[in-house]
Amino acid sequence: xxxxxxxDGIVAPGIKALxxxxxxxxxxxxxxxxxxxxxxxxxxxxxxxxxxRKVNLFSGIDAYECSGTxxxxxxxxxxxxxxxxxIDLCLSGINHGANSSINIIYSGTMSAxxxxxxxxxxxxxxxxxxxxxxxxxxxxxxxxxxxxxxVLANPLKSCKLLNVNIPACSQQEIKGIKVCRQGDGxxxxxxxxxxxxxxxxxxxxxxxxxxxxxxEDTENDIWALKNNFISVVPSGHxxxxxxxxNNFKYMENL
Amino acid sequence: xxxxxxxDGIVAPGIKALxxxxxxxxxxxxxxxxxxxxxxxxxxxxxxxxxxRKVNLFSGIDAYECSGTxxxxxxxxxxxxxxxxxIDLCLSGINHGANSSINIIYSGTMSAxxxxxxxxxxxxxxxxxxxxxxxxxxxxxxxxxxxxxxVLANPLKSCKLLNVNIPACSQQEIKGIKVCRQGDGxxxxxxxxxxxxxxxxxxxxxxxxxxxxxxEDTENDIWALKNNFISVVPSGHxxxxxxxxNNFKYMENL
Numbered sequence: 093x094x095x096x097x098x099x100d101g102i103v104a105p106g107i108k109a110l111x112x113x114x115x116x117x118x119x120x121x122x123x124x125x126x127x128x129x130x131x132x133x134x135x136x137x138x139x140x141x142x143x144x145r146k147v148n149l150f151s152g153i154d155a156y157e158c159s160g161t162x163x164x165x166x167x168x169x170x171x172x173x174x175x176x177x178x179i180d181l182c183l184s185g186i187n188h189g190a191n192s193s194i195n196i197i198y199s200g201t202m203s204a205x206x207x208x209x210x211x212x213x214x215x216x217x218x219x220x221x222x223x224x225x226x227x228x229x230x231x232x233x234x235x236x237x238x239x240x241x242x243v244l245a246n247p248l249k250s251c252k253l254l255n256v257n258i259p260a261c262s263q264q265e266i267k268g269i270k271v272c273r274q275g276d277g278x279x280x281x282x283x284x285x286x287x288x289x290x291x292x293x294x295x296x297x298x299x300x301x302x303x304x305x306x307x308e309d310t311e312n313d314i315w316a317l318k319n320n321f322i323s324v325v326p327s328g329h330x331x332x333x334x335x336x337x338n339n340f341k342y343m344e345n346l
Numbered sequence: 347x348x349x350x351x352x353x354d355g356i357v358a359p360g361i362k363a364l365x366x367x368x369x370x371x372x373x374x375x376x377x378x379x380x381x382x383x384x385x386x387x388x389x390x391x392x393x394x395x396x397x398x399r400k401v402n403l404f405s406g407i408d409a410y411e412c413s414g415t416x417x418x419x420x421x422x423x424x425x426x427x428x429x430x431x432x433i434d435l436c437l438s439g440i441n442h443g444a445n446s447s448i449n450i451i452y453s454g455t456m457s458a459x460x461x462x463x464x465x466x467x468x469x470x471x472x473x474x475x476x477x478x479x480x481x482x483x484x485x486x487x488x489x490x491x492x493x494x495x496x497v498l499a500n501p502l503k504s505c506k507l508l509n510v511n512i513p514a515c516s517q518q519e520i521k522g523i524k525v526c527r528q529g530d531g532x533x534x535x536x537x538x539x540x541x542x543x544x545x546x547x548x549x550x551x552x553x554x555x556x557x558x559x560x561x562e563d564t565e566n567d568i569w570a571l572k573n574n575f576i577s578v579v580p581s582g583h584x585x586x587x588x589x590x591x592n593n594f595k596y597m598e599n600l
Contacts, residue, residue: 134387141548238600251590273586294395328587332527333580336505346492
């Protein structure tokens with residue numbers, strides 16, 4: 093059983109492309125948000141109930157739209173819809189836009205995959221570096237098929253989560269796959285300020301991604317994508333800063 | 347300048363307790379959600395504008411309620427309200443309930459602190475292991491004061507984020523501070539199922555935390571809190587699974 097979700101919503105072309113590839117490998121269940129959920133990170137819905145509605149969007153494939161976040165979709169799929177069924181693989185995406193570098197933290201797509209990985213389910217998040225709903229997913233699909241096939245043949249071990257980003261170029265231009273670390277970068281934010289119809293001031297988030305990586309460092313996903321490689325970052329959910337951990341031991345004497 | 351936020355909302359007793367302690371150390375600005383935002387993780391608001399409203403809740407201290415998520419609060423504080431001002435420290439909390447172990451991933455409180463740390467601001471998230479709004483914050487305040495004082499005197503280096511959890515016991519019972527790693531655990535979920543007034547089925551998230559740690563391992567926050575220590579986990583935002591990274595190099599040949 094392959095579980096598929098995303099954060100762009102169940103009608104986004106990216107999830108359709110992913111379902112087309114994944115359904116070659118066996119039974120698929122789609123549970124995805126009923127509205128766009130980009131930037132929802134690892135949000136879960138605690139203060140209100142969730143709805144699941146069966147939809148007929150993917151020919152011959154069970155699919156449900158969910159009123160919650162991408163992580164809610166995974167929790168509902170696992171605990172309600174697939175209660176007694178083994179999930180061999182959870183796939184999230186194909187996201188419309190990059191989830192490389194720091195974006196993994198903000199991404200609903202990657203957080204949904206991470207949620208499955210926390211439950212020890214092999215999980216992959218796929219993103220294409222093209223925000224457009226008209227993006228061409230064909231070059232991405234070629235590599236996604238290879239990656240799914242490989243993970244099904246060689247199940248993941250202690251690392252249960254792969255963050256896969258695909259450059260927005262033709263199949264001929266893609267140089268291959270690069271396995272690397274999460275690149276260091278951030279968003280330099282500005283807020284678009286305005287006044288609403290009631291005269292109240294509002295702020296609307298906008299920003300620009302800035303890399304902190306040296307262009308000579310080839311072992312991170314920012315470099316890989318800039319150089320037309322597909323980046324694969326084996327990822328986890330342990331946020332401990334191990335290299336500095338012992339430097340804080342002085343706090344035990346406070 | 348000390349920036350204070352939380353995820354329980356600006357009227358929660360926990361943030362009031364934190365403001366009381368922090369204001370002893372200098373100028374404080376409070377920017378916190380106008381409604382409870384527990385479990386919002388690293389969600390940001392992309393699809394709608396945000397509002398900021400000045401409130402008079404903390405005597406002599408500038409405070410704003412924000413219509414967005416905890417991470418939105420930090421972004422607005424840094425980029426709109428404190429545009430040209432150095433933020434010496436960002437404090438988030440005091441959270442009503444634990445943010446130890448895997449909870450750091452779901453927590454709006456910790457995500458707000460993490461957002462500031464991504465911006466290279468020294469950041470600390472504080473949580474008390476008591477969900478009640480009537481919780482006694484006095485024992486926590488005693489240690490929080492020591493920790494703030496220590497971080498202001500010794501600014502953080504490459505690790506910019508501390509996850510501090512405080513057991514719900516009396517000051518006499520607290521055994522001290524334990525600097526440790528994030529404990530391994532998960533939530534075993536069940537959904538409360540019901541039917542809404544329109545006859546539609548709903549699902550409401552509930553669950554129980556389960557530790558994967560051996561009781562003999564004393565170097566994680568689950569052990570620390572169970573044994574009445576305050577846990578301090580130096581934390582980051584690089585999710586790369588370094589120990590397994592090279593085992594995935596075979597994917598470069600797909």
